[in-house]
């Protein structure tokens with residue numbers, strides 16, 4: 059039976075589960091494989107992702123959906139089954155990254171606009187026919203001395219809204235990801251600055267979603283947490299990150315949104331888990347808060363795997379552990395003792 063988008067969105071944020079973001083572009087996954095001295099080609103990328111998706115314990119207990127890249131959604135496992143069939147075996151919802159990446163925004167220096175709207179309706183129809191039930195589009199906002207500009211915020215929000223409306227028309231749940239980056243050289247990028255910019259982009263996104271007639275109970279918001287930039291010396295405590303993030307979401311996210319799944323954005327595995335767990339233990343917000351992590355779910359498994367078949371079991375154990383810890387965080391029950 060084909061589910062409606064509201065039911066799919068609810069399933070994505072069901073208690074104890076979250077999303078595995080495994081949709082790194084070919085260029086990004088190459089950078090990850092460079093860390094483990096492994097060549098990135100279609101076969102090694104398939105082997106790595108098949109290793110993750112066949113970690114039965116993690117997939118059944120803690121992963122509600124996986125975001126795939128175009129190459130992966132059309133790939134076959136080593137034994138000839140399709141990757142999509144492998145995911146269906148553990149009742150994992152299939153997601154697909156549909157933006158085509160960030161490009162420089164003309165006349166706006168290093169600011170970016172996310173592309174991929176041309177021909178999107180047809181691509182969504184194709185992905186739906188292969189079995190996708192949700193999609194992802196990532197807008198990128200960078201904090202520097204003189205950015206983000208109002209224009210970068212509004213034009214990226216408008217693209218997210220047009221994408222979301224197209225997804226819903228095609229029967230797919232849009233994951234709406236406006237990411238305020240943690241990266242950058244700016245020493246003034248403290249937690250307050252991040253909160254200000256995150257609030258601005260969220261306000262703009264929800265204005266545009268409303269203008270585009272997007273049903274908020276059929277979307278998932280994928281925001282950054284409110285946290286200082288990597289090069290800022292003023293480090294906020296985990297409790298401050300959790301409280302400021304909750305405050306920002308409470309002020310800017312309508313309660314009808316089906317769920318909120320954070321990106322990890324360069325936080326360490328432990329930070330991403332701890333912040334999520336504190337937020338859920340504070341129970342200060344009506345939304346379901348869970349994870350849609352890429353690096354924070356995969357990093358330890360990637361290192362354990364290191365491109366070698368003989369390491370598959372260790373890598374799967376590492377992935378299952380992080381998935382379990384984040385599953386606990388999604389219900390506010392993680393602790394450092396359990397993580398060791």
Ligand code: 13P
Nearest residue numbers: 079321322323351352353
């Ligand atoms: P990270 O958790 O590594 O930030 O990746 C999540 C993601 O999907 C970024 O688009």
